Amino acid sequence: MKPRLGDLALHMARISLCASAVAIASHIESAALAAASGGSLFFASFALMHDVAHGALRLPRKANEIALTLSAALMLMSGHALRIMHLRHHARPLAPDDIEGAPARLPLSRALLGAPLAAFALRAEAFRAAGPSGRRSQLAETALNLASLALLLASRRPALLAVAATAASLQLTMAVWAAYVPHNAPAWVLAAARRLAFTRSPIALSLGYHERHHRIPNLPCSRLALPSPDRS
Template sequence: MTHAEITRKVTWQDLRKLSLKELLIENNVTLPWLFASWALAYFGYYWFALPFSAFFFLTALRQVHNGFHNSLGINRFFTWFTLYGNSVLMMASIHAVKFNHLRHHKYCLSEDDYEGKSAGMSWYGAILYGPVHMFLIHKVTLQAGNKKYRKNVLAELISIALFAFIVFYFNVHFLVYHVIVMLTGEFLMAFFAVWTVHHGTEDAPHLARTQRSGWKNKITFSMFYHLEHHLFPAVPTIKLPELAKRIDEAMPELQKKNTF
């Protein structure tokens, strides 16, 4: 079944609109995890801070991912500010990630899809490829992106470098911890954000992997409804559980591969 055939069978346009509650959730979902991880790290409880840092990284990825598709329910400036702010906090240019992510949707798993390169690797190959993945994401954007993208990427990289310099120069220990953990997360992106949801889908790239287990989707903040996202990228993450139900009702015969 083609992408176009699937989108014609499912009612989804109403899911683009966020209520006030949903808007506040999507735009503030990162804050509890960030502040909790910083507080625990400040008092030296690094191991206890680690899961909170992981959840911050995951929710920040969810937030910027919605920003890529203009699905945060906020205007263009605040969307830009969200991407810029999370660039500094996540230690990578999020506009570079955006450029490659939108190309990923357009050229999914083809030669021009630089984000999706790790999908065809082994799981351990995708992990080892992680640092190369992050370098390539920035390099491709600076080479192929338009003037606006290049300007944003350079501004974010300069801000990240300035932030890191201040943190290490003044030895702000809880932020040193934060920088190290965020860089580790970035180096694992090729595995967690690409390989997990796309391996074994080369024959039908628009049919990415998905997750239907309730508790797994709760602990991953619905980020593994990836089949649904690729079919309807304009739908905000908070609406993906409802979208998944509609897809299942409209096309119970559609085969789905689990993420994990």
């Protein structure tokens, strides 16, 4: 099967646009713009990482592994850790051993309060569940994450500190926006998300068509609203 280069190009264009906004925010020292563009970069990177984790872009194996690492690195996260837990979630949605999906089984208040602990539990379980090669990858990615975070903090520039704070905040609340909300969103929220599908926003598509994603996990996020899966 041919690589889905059009979908990859869309991801790269979105990430490049967000990264440019972060650079502009850093240049003009706007912490508010940096936080907004940093959040956008986080979600754009998450969308790419998610498609790569499922092999939805049909990239060669080595290229897919590199893309997994680099896309997650933009979020200060481990791509190999995210993949192993996300694929378990797809294999056994909301089962007792589905650490990623566990917050979806809780009341919203408990999911919010437990979100930071859930983020650490997810990474710890991913490391425990991985084989020797996977653990080496996770350790290398974690070292890269820590080095990147250290550089952002050492800069002492308000804009870069805002980028770091935004990435940390989104990581520590992932249990809510990535687990609880998609599995518990009311009908009107899903309808609103579907009405925004024409924008090809990964947030709108992932939320509005979450059930379809579970049925066809190797379909790129940008194609979830299509009448039928593209098999090209």
